[in-house]
Amino acid sequence: MDHNAKEINKRRTFGIISHPDAGKTTLTEKLLLYGGAIQQAGAVKARKAERYATSDWMTVERERGISVTTSVMKFNYMGFEINLLDTPGHQDFSEDTYRVLTAVDSALMVIDNAKGVEPQTEKLMEVCRMRNTPIITFINKLDREGMAPLDILSDIEDKLQIECAPLSWPIGMGKRFKGVYSIYKNELHLFTPGQNITGAQGIVINDPYDSYLDDLLGSPANELREDIELIQGAADPFDLEHYLKGNQTPVFFGSAINNFGVKEMLDTFVQIAPCPGPRAAVSRNVSPYEEPFSGFVFKIQANMNPAHRDRMAFVRICSGRFTRGMKATHHRIGKNITFSNATIFMANDRENIEEAYPGDIIGIYNHGTIKIGDTFSDKEPLKFLGVPSFAPEIFKKVILKNPMKAKHLKKGLTHLAEEGVAQVFRPFQGKDYILGAVGMLQFDIMMERLRSEYGVDAAYESVHFNVARWVECHDIKKMEEFERKNSANMAWDSEGSRVYLTTSEWHLGYCVEKWPEIEFSKTREITDRLPS
Numbered sequence: 001m002d003h004n005a006k007e008i009n010k011r012r013t014f015g016i017i018s019h020p021d022a023g024k025t026t027l028t029e030k031l032l033l034y035g036g037a038i039q040q041a042g043a044v045k046a047r048k049a050e051r052y053a054t055s056d057w058m059t060v061e062r063e064r065g066i067s068v069t070t071s072v073m074k075f076n077y078m079g080f081e082i083n084l085l086d087t088p089g090h091q092d093f094s095e096d097t098y099r100v101l102t103a104v105d106s107a108l109m110v111i112d113n114a115k116g117v118e119p120q121t122e123k124l125m126e127v128c129r130m131r132n133t134p135i136i137t138f139i140n141k142l143d144r145e146g147m148a149p150l151d152i153l154s155d156i157e158d159k160l161q162i163e164c165a166p167l168s169w170p171i172g173m174g175k176r177f178k179g180v181y182s183i184y185k186n187e188l189h190l191f192t193p194g195q196n197i198t199g200a201q202g203i204v205i206n207d208p209y210d211s212y213l214d215d216l217l218g219s220p221a222n223e224l225r226e227d228i229e230l231i232q233g234a235a236d237p238f239d240l241e242h243y244l245k246g247n248q249t250p251v252f253f254g255s256a257i258n259n260f261g262v263k264e265m266l267d268t269f270v271q272i273a274p275c276p277g278p279r280a281a282v283s284r285n286v287s288p289y290e291e292p293f294s295g296f297v298f299k300i301q302a303n304m305n306p307a308h309r310d311r312m313a314f315v316r317i318c319s320g321r322f323t324r325g326m327k328a329t330h331h332r333i334g335k336n337i338t339f340s341n342a343t344i345f346m347a348n349d350r351e352n353i354e355e356a357y358p359g360d361i362i363g364i365y366n367h368g369t370i371k372i373g374d375t376f377s378d379k380e381p382l383k384f385l386g387v388p389s390f391a392p393e394i395f396k397k398v399i400l401k402n403p404m405k406a407k408h409l410k411k412g413l414t415h416l417a418e419e420g421v422a423q424v425f426r427p428f429q430g431k432d433y434i435l436g437a438v439g440m441l442q443f444d445i446m447m448e449r450l451r452s453e454y455g456v457d458a459a460y461e462s463v464h465f466n467v468a469r470w471v472e473c474h475d476i477k478k479m480e481e482f483e484r485k486n487s488a489n490m491a492w493d494s495e496g497s498r499v500y501l502t503t504s505e506w507h508l509g510y511c512v513e514k515w516p517e518i519e520f521s522k523t524r525e526i527t528d529r530l531p532s
């Protein structure tokens, strides 16, 4: 096997998804402890507190230089190079999360044992399903009372429409929580409350019928045996192919805060999770093993260094090998660029890199020429698919207070839209911009950054739109007629695509029925056209 292939095969690039408070941060921290990337518990948590616990969101955004190290965390575990991509927990930033998920090869889903599947988990799952992303499930907080294990499995199967294959099974829960039995390895790990260290995992028993188990557990030993027989008869057995296709999720039980069940999950994760695979581009599928370099931008982050107006583009490498100083073509603008300074993100630090491989995420400084969705490659004009824009759900009109600043406003809105802070629409009628977002916080951040970075004093005014769809039609005449008849509802997005805005889903339904030739879409590939 050549050097590149070896490097690719040991890479695991994944994201953790969960509803806020399920335990994503706590679990991330434990994974980093195992990977030796942090030395003490609390490091990630403290950073999360800096990011979220303050009511002053704007300062927090400006201080992204601190928090960005949590966006991508690279660590090594048992010879595997792991890239963990953080997804913002707050639902107002779900667009950002969706895009991050386009850069991973698999996901880890954390579910609170007491709450089961929550709304944000369902939304994130929809995104994973768009690319059939393989998902491992970790049911957290077994040290507290929660749903019965079989009930939580059926909750996942019903709400998320994915088959569950338990690879571990809890013995009791809450105060009666005794440990987990690994169905994958036929091992029993006993739980010691408060044990919060890596390495030691208590007593290990390889046979559930060993009478030693009765001595250790008492009556729960028989309950466990019955459970094992039941799930071996009733639950779906683990099937690697099903998992890799995104049709089945292996399920682990544990308690992140007590560091219980985490190592079993991580050990299995590195064995079964996929290494970087082929990626779909407009013209063809690109294999990671191809020699020419290629990668795409899935995230742009501003103010990494408050002293400069730099923005960092996060590039997921899809094929070939990245070397410092190499040249690649930035296809959307048709220019060659030299990667003289690329950054790789370690859990605690960032450093300049000499080389990187498919699956790795590199950061490139950018002065405003790079957009989310852009592709870089050696020569062939590739355009990777799968970085979507989602139709926003909340809309506001931007009213400029000082008309002399119209140019600044335009520039600010263009930049911030490119970063994905919110979406910007230019209505066919009138000259005010309309912003669209998924969460209210996006509006606050947009306004604050317009003020602090572009010197624009503006305000919001409400608009009566609540629904947006991108519209297209093969018949140009029909499209023109549609535009004419609906011009009060039409706008351009920042890419120059047509958008239909309306008041309600009901109205939209009416319009869809009335105009069968028009295609209405809820998502759109970002920059899905190569310049001709």
Ligand code: G4P
Binding pocket: 018, 019, 020, 021, 022, 023, 024, 025, 026, 027, 045, 089, 140, 141, 142, 143, 144, 254, 255, 256, 257, 258
């Ligand atoms: P998130 O990133 O998904 O939002 O969740 P986070 O890890 O911050 O965890 C949310 C809360 O759940 C935290 O409590 C955390 O301590 C707790 N937690 C995480 N894992 C477990 C577990 O295995 N068992 C139990 N019982 N609790 C767990 P908090 O009170 O919100 O914060 P803190 O005061 O502990 O920092």
